[in-house]
Amino acid sequence: MASTAPLHPVARQALNAAIDEGWADPARLYRSGRQARMLLDAAREGVAADLGARADEISFTASGTQAVQLGILGALRGNRRRGAHLVHSAVEHSSVLHTAELHEAQGGEVGVVPVDRHGRVKATQFAARLTDATALAVLQSANHEVGTVQPVEEVADLCGNVGIPLLVDAAQSAGRLPVPHGWSLLTASAHKWGGPAGVGVLAVRKGVRYASPLPSDERERGRVPGYVNVPAIVAAAASLRAVRAEAEQENARLHALVERIRTRVPALVPEVEVVGDPVRRLPHVVTFSCLYVDGEVLLGELDKAGFAVSSGSSCTSSTLTPSHVLAAMGVLTEGNVRVSLPYGTAEEDVERFLAALPGLVAAVRAPLGLDLRLPAAEPEPEPVVRTADPSADPSAEPEPAGEAEALVLDALGKRCPLPVIDLARRIGEVPPGGTVVVLADDEAARLDIPAWCDMRAQEYLGEAPAARYGADRGTAYLVRRTD
Amino acid sequence: MASTAPLHPVARQALNAAIDEGWADPARLYRSGRQARMLLDAAREGVAADLGARADEISFTASGTQAVQLGILGALRGNRRRGAHLVHSAVEHSSVLHTAELHEAQGGEVGVVPVDRHGRVKATQFAARLTDATALAVLQSANHEVGTVQPVEEVADLCGNVGIPLLVDAAQSAGRLPVPHGWSLLTASAHKWGGPAGVGVLAVRKGVRYASPLPSDERERGRVPGYVNVPAIVAAAASLRAVRAEAEQENARLHALVERIRTRVPALVPEVEVVGDPVRRLPHVVTFSCLYVDGEVLLGELDKAGFAVSSGSSCTSSTLTPSHVLAAMGVLTEGNVRVSLPYGTAEEDVERFLAALPGLVAAVRAPLGLDLRLPAAEPEPEPVVRTADPSADPSAEPEPAGEAEALVLDALGKRCPLPVIDLARRIGEVPPGGTVVVLADDEAARLDIPAWCDMRAQEYLGEAPAARYGADRGTAYLVRRTD
Structure with missing residues (x-):
């Protein structure tokens, strides 16, 4: 239940075989070099087919983060005649946000598309952020913290209508769900699909302008400098093929397990909010927040009980800032728990988690002496409309509370x-x-x-x-x- | 006899163990994450000790090329108050040259230090290129094409005297020779020492100014973005430790084998020039050029005979430009063959190579019908002084040859x-x-x-x-x- 998964057995087998057969430099002319080149070419063909791209559109990077950075900076550079305006959603991965910050620091402009309470963008709101100067739009296939699937194809259509390239960050879904149509650039990360660390993918559609922001290099179509990691790429391709073959069945299984968590956690644990789109979601990710809980403390207790989960909570991050995803959604950030079910997660493990969670949360909350209620025992009243919603004018201050009753x-x-x-x-x-x-x-x-x-x-x-x-x-x- | 080597057995063992034990994200708080973090920390300590650095000075990159790019761009950025002048030798690796080109394209200035006929810089000539605006100097520990060892410590002293940081690209020597003292930044590549592909090292001495040129990221001290490849780093550290333990004995053995090639090739093959410093050289690299030979054709013949060698020859590179290293040395670029002996190269393989080479070269030259002489049969006359040497004024044209005798x-x-x-x-x-x-x-x-x-x-x-x-x-x- 983690942000990465152990290496897929097929990937390990491929890795060890490729270390024997593909250790040489694929740029070399001698036999072992040509053999490495053949393995690399085959891996590229395989990944391209699985991601709906052409082999000559695919460059392998060292990580998903590197793919995102190069994809954004290279597309901005290649399309700089259009302008220096970049558009992305408010809930993109930090690699997108940090690249946008660099672009802004270098004089570029950035437009951020808001999301609804489920963390989903509206295609029309996305389109409204595009300007005549927009050189690139960026949208994730699905959110990494809450699992919400984004309307990529709708957004791609709207971008396509005005000729603006769209980079789709498919890190969360590649290997699990079909890649949405309409991307101009596509990024992904192999360790998310059971491949080894050290392999990311940057695909650039034929005809899309791209100018590398890095020093020139002949390798990987001039997009990714450095010695090419053939054995890891071979393993990544093998793993992608393997998980794609099992995806439909495994997705259905994990989807049901996540549904079980989504339904039962609020019935088992008082004062908890399950977040993310309940329908348009990844099959394997579920996120909830527990009121009055320090996320880091709860993660520690879950870890002791044998559950490896993550948190977007402000209390666990080393940066001490709340998760930008939960903040953009306007949901509770405290006591946040993200459960990501790896391929093959057993039903028993989910049941064990559901059995352990209520006691662990209660133990963390016990010292507070609060009166906490389960909705089953006492139905939650309908939520009132929030007076200060994120779209309201933030400068409009409430009247000061009268001293007497405050x-x-x-x-x-x-x-x-x-x-x-x-x-x-x-x-x-x-x-x-x-x-x-x-x-x-x-x-x-x-x-x-x-x-x-x-x-x-x-x-x-x-x-x-x-x-x-x-x-x-x-x-x-x-x-x-x-x- | 290649630009890389098969994975060291120790590295493979460590890789497979670390795939089991260190697959998780070392940034995570749960048990498997902490375990990955411990393995990463231990690997960092090991590599630091073996390279003469502190653990908190080491960042792991995805390749030696990435280490060089980030090292140069980050040091230039961190020291931009000094100016925008970069100095490097004429025979650096292409990753250095390409990074310098980008720096120049972005408005920076670059000074290039010439080398002698052996490919070696003179420390005083290096110092002469430094100016008040020099923000960074770059020098390789040893040359990748001809094996010449550079006077790094002398250059480091001279740079240190004027407070200019020196980046030492130790890719060719790390693991084989002790890292020279005096570096401000150090770069290396694990696959060169028998480690896996996908791991480079960037060390930045405490106190040296560095400002990342990339989007911000918390990992690897903010210098290298992206998911950290723990298993490969663990394998790289294990391999470095193993080769360092055997280095003294193995260096002596390979040094003698290279000496044999250096001595015997000119006695066996007519019209051949062995290049690179005969004394101050890497133990395992030897390079020679054969007159009247297309390097690519000769490499093909050697490959058929089972020898994997490289070439800096203009005729083999896909860019169709002559090797910048051989050009800077002012030596023959045609028919160039670079032999790099991997760890454990058997004496018999070298003998087999020496037995095969003369016949293969002769076969390539046969169609030319030239009269070629071995120095043993007819001693080579003393070379005359070249009228137009590289330091001469290139605008001084020779008198036109009289029509009669030309x-x-x-x-x-x-x-x-x-x-x-x-x-x-x-x-x-x-x-x-x-x-x-x-x-x-x-x-x-x-x-x-x-x-x-x-x-x-x-x-x-x-x-x-x-x-x-x-x-x-x-x-x-x-x-x-x-x-």
């Missing part, structure tokens, strides 16, 4: 999930209709307090300068108790 | 080695003191005609516009018959 909670210096825990513990101290003001300086509070209000059917009033409540830093988040 | 050979449209073959065949038609004019448009002629004159003790007079001899393109090369 409870001011000082959570300054406290890290996620503590501000939300404070709020949950103390909101009962004001009467229904009363206001709680949470002063906080952890960036995650900006996402998690509105998300908590949504989940608990409390009214989020918006934010105000903390100085209004006597604080010298941070932000004031205003919540009205409804029940 | 023999004009039209080699326009003929590719290396044909112009030299024409010259050798027909120079006897003019009397001693007479002049032959070769009209040629193959770029290799500019190098090979003077080199032929050196080898054959004929006087090279220089070049002149071909128009003077009625041709509409190309160059006229003037040679005076001495004997």
